[in-house]
Amino acid sequence: xxxxxxxxxxxxxxxxxxxxxxxxxxxxxxxxxxxxxxxxxxxxxxxxxxxxxxxxxxxxxxxxxxxxxxxxxxxxxxxxxxxxxxxxxxxxxxxxxxxxxxxxxxxxxxxxxxxxxxxxxxxxxxxxxxxxxxxxxxxxxxxxxxxxxxxxxxxxxxxxxxxxxxxxxxxxxxxxxxxxxxxxxxxxxxxxxxxxxxxxxxxxxxxxxxxxxxxxxxx
Ligand code: AMP
Numbered sequence: 001x002x003x004x005x006x007x008x009x010x011x012x013x014x015x016x017x018x019x020x021x022x023x024x025x026x027x028x029x030x031x032x033x034x035x036x037x038x039x040x041x042x043x044x045x046x047x048x049x050x051x052x053x054x055x056x057x058x059x060x061x062x063x064x065x066x067x068x069x070x071x072x073x074x075x076x077x078x079x080x081x082x083x084x085x086x087x088x089x090x091x092x093x094x095x096x097x098x099x100x101x102x103x104x105x106x107x108x109x110x111x112x113x114x115x116x117x118x119x120x121x122x123x124x125x126x127x128x129x130x131x132x133x134x135x136x137x138x139x140x141x142x143x144x145x146x147x148x149x150x151x152x153x154x155x156x157x158x159x160x161x162x163x164x165x166x167x168x169x170x171x172x173x174x175x176x177x178x179x180x181x182x183x184x185x186x187x188x189x190x191x192x193x194x195x196x197x198x199x200x201x202x203x204x205x206x207x208x209x210x211x212x213x214x215x216x217x218x219x
Contacts, residue, residue, distance in 0.1 A: 001025060002109045003105065004027070004082045004210075004213075005087070005188075006113065007111070007181060008112060008114075009113075009115060009120055009181075010170065010174070011120055011123035012113040012123075012199050013113060013199050014084050014085075015031065017207065017210055021210070022082070026079060026080075027081060027082050028076045028082070029081075029082045029084060030084065031084040032065055032068075032085035033085045034085075037054075054164050055164060055169065056172060057168075057169040057172025058172070059088055059089070062091055066092070066095055070099065073099070089183075089184070090187060093187055093188075109194075109213055109214065110193045110195070111195055111197055112188075113197050113198075114199060115199035117174070119199070121170060123138060126138040126140035128159035129160060129162060130155065130158075131152075137152075137159055195213050197213075
């Protein structure tokens with residue numbers, strides 16, 4: 001099975017697909033957003049800085065995120081991995097290239113999830129996450145609404161919005177994405193590593209497409 005790197009705008013669905021692959025195929029899912037949200041919860045100067053930048057829709061400095069990410073990557077023992085949230089810019093992509101060389105990783109594919117801006121906005125501003133089991137909901141889409149308002153179907157914990165899932169921060173994050181992350185499309189195209197998946201398809205179609213890309217055999 002191939003290792004996967006997702007590049008996609010905020011809330012394009014990379015987290016949901018990653019969770020599916022993690023459970024079905026035993027992938028190790030590394031989300032740099034989750035790593036940073038954990039740092040944010042610590043009562044530390046670093047946590048405060050991360051929180052401030054996230055609230056502003058800014059990227060966190062490479063000097064902070066890259067060592068934290070490397071630590072997680074090195075914990076994987078021969079499992080295939082999914083990178084969700086990294087690289088976010090060309091410098092991070094070059095860092096990954098070097099790290100992969102060091103670790104002898106060649107077998108990877110970069111999946112670019114393409115999605116329209118209007119749909120993205122609803123996905124971001126309507127997203128709610130369970131405080132307990134982390135299941136994701138969306139109050140604007142019937143298929144993703146909780147059965148009881150603001151309560152998780154799975155574990156009964158309360159749902160909450162991420163600190164950066166509001167309209168103002170969404171606009172800043174989208175801007176950042178265009179400026180810093182979109183150039184990665186070209187970068188990986190030139191390396192022949194890029195495939196495109198349309199987020200407007202049904203969840204089942206998306207999953208089937210991704211399964212073909214990562215080369216799992218369906219029976
Ligand atoms: P995500 O959960 O991937 O949407 O990330 C949430 C926020 O965490 C982003 O808006 C950034 O502020 C920060 N972040 C996540 N990954 C990175 C990264 N690779 N480099 C810099 N900042 C990041």
